[in-house]
Amino acid sequence: MSVEPALLAGEKAAPPPKPGLLGRLARDGGIIFGGVVILFMILLGLAAPWLGTKSPSEINPSFRNRVPGIEQTIRNDEGTTRTFTYRMGTDSLGRDIYSRVVYGARVSLIIGITVAVISIAIGLFIGLIAGYIRWVDAIVMRLMDGLMAIPAILLAIALVSLFRSGLTSVIVAIIVPEIPRVVRLVRSIVLSVREEPYVEAAICAGTPTHLLLFRHILPNTIPALIVQGTFICANAILLEAILSFLGIGIPPETPTWGNIMAEGRGLFRIYPHNIFFPGICLALTVLAVNVLGDGLRDRLDPKLARRM
Amino acid sequence: MATDAKPVLDVQGLTVRLPAGADRLNAVENVSFAVAPGEIVCVVGESGSGKSVTAHAVMGLLPPGQLTATAGRVLLEGEDLLLKSPAEMRRIRGDRISMIFQEPMTALNPVMKVGDQIAEVLDIHTRLGERERRARVLDVMQSVHLPEPERMIDVYPHQLSGGQRQRIMIAAALVLDPVLLIADEPTTALDVTTQAQILKLIKELRERRNTGVLFITHDFGVVAEIAHRVVVMQHGRVVEQGRTEDVLRRPRDDYTRMLIRSVPSLSPPAREPITAAPIVLQTNDLNKTYVSGGFFAKRREIKAVKDVNLQVRRGETLGVVGESGSGKSTVARCIARLIEPTDGAILIEGADVAKLGARALRPHRKRVQIVFQDPYRSLNPRRTVGAAITEGPVNFGMVEKEAVERARQLMRLVGLDADALSRFPHQFSGGQRQRICIARALAMEPEILVADEPVSALDVSVQAQVLELIDDVRKRFNLAVLFITHDLRVAAQVCDRIAVMHKGEVVEEGSTAAVFAAPKHAYTRALFDSAPGKNFEFGKFEV
Numbered sequence: 001m002s003v004e005p006a007l008l009a010g011e012k013a014a015p016p017p018k019p020g021l022l023g024r025l026a027r028d029g030g031i032i033f034g035g036v037v038i039l040f041m042i043l044l045g046l047a048a049p050w051l052g053t054k055s056p057s058e059i060n061p062s063f064r065n066r067v068p069g070i071e072q073t074i075r076n077d078e079g080t081t082r083t084f085t086y087r088m089g090t091d092s093l094g095r096d097i098y099s100r101v102v103y104g105a106r107v108s109l110i111i112g113i114t115v116a117v118i119s120i121a122i123g124l125f126i127g128l129i130a131g132y133i134r135w136v137d138a139i140v141m142r143l144m145d146g147l148m149a150i151p152a153i154l155l156a157i158a159l160v161s162l163f164r165s166g167l168t169s170v171i172v173a174i175i176v177p178e179i180p181r182v183v184r185l186v187r188s189i190v191l192s193v194r195e196e197p198y199v200e201a202a203i204c205a206g207t208p209t210h211l212l213l214f215r216h217i218l219p220n221t222i223p224a225l226i227v228q229g230t231f232i233c234a235n236a237i238l239l240e241a242i243l244s245f246l247g248i249g250i251p252p253e254t255p256t257w258g259n260i261m262a263e264g265r266g267l268f269r270i271y272p273h274n275i276f277f278p279g280i281c282l283a284l285t286v287l288a289v290n291v292l293g294d295g296l297r298d299r300l301d302p303k304l305a306r307r308m
Numbered sequence: 309m310a311t312d313a314k315p316v317l318d319v320q321g322l323t324v325r326l327p328a329g330a331d332r333l334n335a336v337e338n339v340s341f342a343v344a345p346g347e348i349v350c351v352v353g354e355s356g357s358g359k360s361v362t363a364h365a366v367m368g369l370l371p372p373g374q375l376t377a378t379a380g381r382v383l384l385e386g387e388d389l390l391l392k393s394p395a396e397m398r399r400i401r402g403d404r405i406s407m408i409f410q411e412p413m414t415a416l417n418p419v420m421k422v423g424d425q426i427a428e429v430l431d432i433h434t435r436l437g438e439r440e441r442r443a444r445v446l447d448v449m450q451s452v453h454l455p456e457p458e459r460m461i462d463v464y465p466h467q468l469s470g471g472q473r474q475r476i477m478i479a480a481a482l483v484l485d486p487v488l489l490i491a492d493e494p495t496t497a498l499d500v501t502t503q504a505q506i507l508k509l510i511k512e513l514r515e516r517r518n519t520g521v522l523f524i525t526h527d528f529g530v531v532a533e534i535a536h537r538v539v540v541m542q543h544g545r546v547v548e549q550g551r552t553e554d555v556l557r558r559p560r561d562d563y564t565r566m567l568i569r570s571v572p573s574l575s576p577p578a579r580e581p582i583t584a585a586p587i588v589l590q591t592n593d594l595n596k597t598y599v600s601g602g603f604f605a606k607r608r609e610i611k612a613v614k615d616v617n618l619q620v621r622r623g624e625t626l627g628v629v630g631e632s633g634s635g636k637s638t639v640a641r642c643i644a645r646l647i648e649p650t651d652g653a654i655l656i657e658g659a660d661v662a663k664l665g666a667r668a669l670r671p672h673r674k675r676v677q678i679v680f681q682d683p684y685r686s687l688n689p690r691r692t693v694g695a696a697i698t699e700g701p702v703n704f705g706m707v708e709k710e711a712v713e714r715a716r717q718l719m720r721l722v723g724l725d726a727d728a729l730s731r732f733p734h735q736f737s738g739g740q741r742q743r744i745c746i747a748r749a750l751a752m753e754p755e756i757l758v759a760d761e762p763v764s765a766l767d768v769s770v771q772a773q774v775l776e777l778i779d780d781v782r783k784r785f786n787l788a789v790l791f792i793t794h795d796l797r798v799a800a801q802v803c804d805r806i807a808v809m810h811k812g813e814v815v816e817e818g819s820t821a822a823v824f825a826a827p828k829h830a831y832t833r834a835l836f837d838s839a840p841g842k843n844f845e846f847g848k849f850e851v
Binding site for chain 2: 196197198200201202203204205206207208209211215216219
């Protein structure tokens with residue numbers, strides 16, 4: 001061969017290096033806003049005991065349904081006094097709403113993140129297999145179609161009522177209706193990627209199926225799954241609040257945003273703060289997660305952005 | 309043709325700036341040429357030469373904000389188009405200049421009847437009544453030789469063939485009798501027989517209507533077929549221009565010479581027939597039928613491959629030649645066992661692999677390796693080149709270190725730097741990637757190499773080098789090569805024997821020299837007649 005191999009005539013040189021992934025992400029306003037709000041909520045949940053809160057389940061019968069900002073003088077056994085300010089008022093049992101909202105962030109975030117991670121893990125596994133093995137596909141996808149035919153909230157209510165209510169059963173109840181959506185997404189990506197010549201070349205090279213899936217196909221699903229994960233997370237936080245609001249989610253003594261709102265439902269006209277503060281937190285968190293997801297979608301997977 | 313007439317299009321010193329951070333400053337630089345009425349000027353160059361940018365600049369279709377014309381003039385009948393406002397350009401486009409594109413599939417709106425798409429141009433630029441408009445559309449459809457225009461005016465694009473769609477595009481472009489027609493690779497996506505018809509049509513139309521044609525192409529066969537004058541571009545500059553005869557026969561520039569010399573000749577070189585070597589690959593009545601439909605849809609059968617019998621001997625290259633949809637790629641994929649044939653036998657050194665299951669097939673996998681058409685999709689973008697080449701041998705139990713050593717040798721063998729193993733595919737050009745794919749195939753020490761259009765996506769100068777490499781490894785490893793191609797020129801150069809496929813069947817088979825000298829089947833003859841530039845011997849320069 002007479003031509004200098006490193007640079008063949010008439011061919012394009014490699015494009016100049018692009019800025020790093022983090023650099024690209026930091027340029028998106030949505031990602032910054034969403035990230036900051038979520039980070040704030042996580043810190044809020046983690047640092048709850050040190051943020052001027054008292055026990056979220058402490059009942060104070062003499063101090064019920066008070067407006068935000070009211071102060072109470074508490075006398076200790078030693079005879080000294082201190083004042084405690086109810087920044088968001090108290091509910092109909094005299095519990096501090098501020099403390100309950102701050103502690104409630106824990107449950108919401110735990111549910112959002114666990115549901116997203118677990119449903120994506122399960123959905124990814126099923127989706128990879130369904131997308132690659134035809135006979136599994138036929139069976140699994142009919143099952144998934146069946147699951148998708150039932151509204152998520154109904155399915156969740158049915159599942160919660162099967163078990164004793166509690167954090168775990170709520171998480172399971174939200175994961176189950178989310179799985180089919182992940183499976184469909186993963187399967188569609190697998191179906192298109194398995195036609196790529198580099199996958200066929202790997203088949204010719206005798207790559208065993210599990211390695212083929214893991215090495216050549218799975219990495220293609222990651223960007224879409226990160227994006228889908230944020231939407232599942234937001235959806236799960238909302239669904240938990242709905243279940244708690246309906247009184248079938250987390251037991252009422254545990255503070256969750258949904259529980260606090262359920263609690264305040266009866267006296268909403270007179271004491272709106274009971275619903276207002278947890279409602280604001282819920283709306284802000286869900287908005288932040290969705291905006292983050294939108295930003296990630298645009299940055300990580302431009303093709304997906306055009307499709308959705 | 310009146311060459312001394314006032315030119316319709318006169319491009320003078322056109323320079324288009326690329327956005328910051330690109331690999332060069334200007335997409336096109338100081339480009340000047342002219343198109344006279346009734347003249348076909350071909351702008352020819354490889355990918356990245358700036359030929360399409362030139363066409364888009366003339367059309368006023370440069371993507372705003374990314375590419376801007378910074379110098380020069382584009383004179384259409386004396387008026388500088390670069391000074392026109394977007395509204396003025398809109399009036400000029402479609403009326404006085406029009407353009408046809410490469411992909412007739414995507415250039416037409418799939419949910420609009422083709423007649424309406426032609427009429428749309430009339431709607432925008434004229435005030436014709438319903439009846440008059442329909443008459444004009446029928447008239448122009450007639451002139452591009454669409455059969456039964458009365459019926460065809462009311463069909464949707466998906467009901468038409470590729471060639472018919474391109475005719476609709478041309479009809480829409482010509483309905484207002486523009487003075488200039490810009491054709492950007494209009495036949496590249498078409499089969500060779502369709503291409504010949506479209507080229508004939510363009511020639512005929514410019515004669516009849518005296519339209520100037522600016523024709524963008526990468527194919528010197530097409531240039532020889534239709535161009536009056538040629539503009540050769542490289543890296544955004546015009547390296548040579550002149551009358552077609554002069555440029556093709558007496559090129560002055562080294563790059564032009566290199567390009568023309570790279571065009572494979574249609575006359576096959578003399579080859580020793582291989583008769584003594586053992587048969588490595590044989591197919592007996594190979595069939596592949598695709599069945600679509602299911603529970604609800606109607607069952608439909610498509611016979612992609614019908615009773616194909618092929619034989620390849622050790623050290624021999626068998627070319628499978630055909631147009632799109634002829635089933636040639638399906639044959640290749642059956643032999644590589646990427647799909648299971650419906651019927652028939654595939655004998656690899658006597659062992660039938662046609663019906664083996666995944667497990668039983670595994671030992672045979674090594675023996676057949678495949679190189680694909682698209683070098684940009686044949687390598688996993690997330691894995692290094694080294695990982696790609698060593699994957700196969702490691703799968704079959706080779707120690708990692710030994711596999712890497714083998715990969716280094718193979719990289720040198722295919723003409724690449726052995727240290728490049730740790731790089732990722734996007735750091736290589738198309739031709740280099742195709743070399744890597746060949747190295748990956750060779751790493752398995754196969755007996756049969758299936759090359760499925762391995763050079764179709766490459767520029768002509770790179771094409772010649774990759775073909776040379778494939779021939780080189782065939783000799784070196786005594787491989788049986790099954791070479792799938794639609795390009796007769798390529799087939800003529802590399803194949804010992806060729807099999808011509810048409811609608812899933814092998815219609816003719818024989819030694820390359822014999823088939824090219826005296827094609828027997830009517831379809832083979834039609835294929836050969838359609839080859840662009842068939843009467844022109846490229847690379848025989850006069851001094």
